[in-house]
C-alpha cells in the first residue's frame with residue numbers, strides 16, 4: 332500500500348456542474364486506469380460526484396485501488412474490478428445524495444481516495460517539480476469540503492452549456508476561491524469534436540471567446556492581466572486519441588511553469 336510521504340502538490344478541479352471535472356481529472360492517471368475512471372466516475376445520471384474524490388498519482392504506486400471512506404468505516408476495491416467498483420460508487424453516491432437531500436449534509440470524513448500510477452503528463456510534472464506524488468482533488472459542487480490551504484493550483488472547468496443557472500451555482504464556488512488568490516487555470520470543455528491540430532486551434536479560439544462571457548466572474552480570481560485559458564478537446568472513454576495528446580502536452584507545460592514559479 333502507498334504511504335503518502337514526501338513532497339507533493341495538489342490540483343483542485345472545480346467549476347460549473349457537469350462541465351467535465353471528473354472526466355478531465357483522469358488525464359493525470361495511467362492509461363488503463365484513466366479509461367476506467369472515465370467510465371465509472373463520470374457517467375451521466377446518478378453516479379455523478381457527490382463527495383470529494385482525491386486521486387493520488389505516484390510512480391511508486393504499483394497497485395491501483397479505490398478507498399471509500401465514511402464516518403465509521405473504510406472499504407477498498409481494486410480499480411480493475413470494474414463492475415464491483417461501479418456498483419460501490421453507485422451505492423456510495425446514492426447514500427450521500429440521500430444525506431444531502433435530507434438536509435443532513437456531508438462531512439469531510441466522507442470521501443473517496445484513488446491510488447493510481449501517473450500518466451506520462453503527470454510523471455513529467457512529478458519529475459520536473461521534484462515531487463513524490465500529485466493529488467488531484469475532484470469536487471462535487473461545494474468546495475467547502477476541501478482544505479483550501481493545501482491546494483497549489485485551481486483548475487476551473489466550464490463548458491459551452493454554461494447557463495445562467497450554472498452561473499448562479501458557481502457564485503458560491505467562486506466566492507470560496509476568491510480570497511485565497513490561488514494560481515488558477517481555466518479549462519474550457521466545449522465538447523466539440525476536433526481531431527487534428529488545426530481544429531484544436533479553432534477550439535482554443537472558442538475557449539478564448541467563451542472566457543470573455545464570464546469575465547465579470549473570473550477576473551477577480553486571477554493574479555495576472557491575462558486570463559489563463561486552455562481548451563479541452565472532446566475525449567473518449569475507450570481510447571486516448573491524438574488530439575487528447577496535444578491537449579495533454581499543453582496542459583503539462585502550463586502546470587510545470589506554475590509549479591516552477593511556486594518553488595522559487
Ligand SMILES: Nc1nc2c(ncn2[C@@H]2O[C@H](COP(=O)(O)OP(=O)(O)O)[C@@H](O)[C@H]2O)c(=O)[nH]1
Pocket residue numbers: 347348349350351352353354355372373374375379380488520522564565566567568
Ligand atoms: N466523451 C466525452 N464525454 C465527456 C467529456 N467531458 C465530459 N463528458 C461527459 O459529460 C458529462 C459530465 O462530465 P463529468 O466529468 O461527470 O462532469 P462534472 O460534473 O464536472 O464532474 C459526463 O456524462 C461525461 O461523460 C469528454 O471530453 N468526452
Ligand SMILES: [Mg+2]
Pocket residue numbers: 352353354372379380469470471
Ligand atoms: Mg464530477
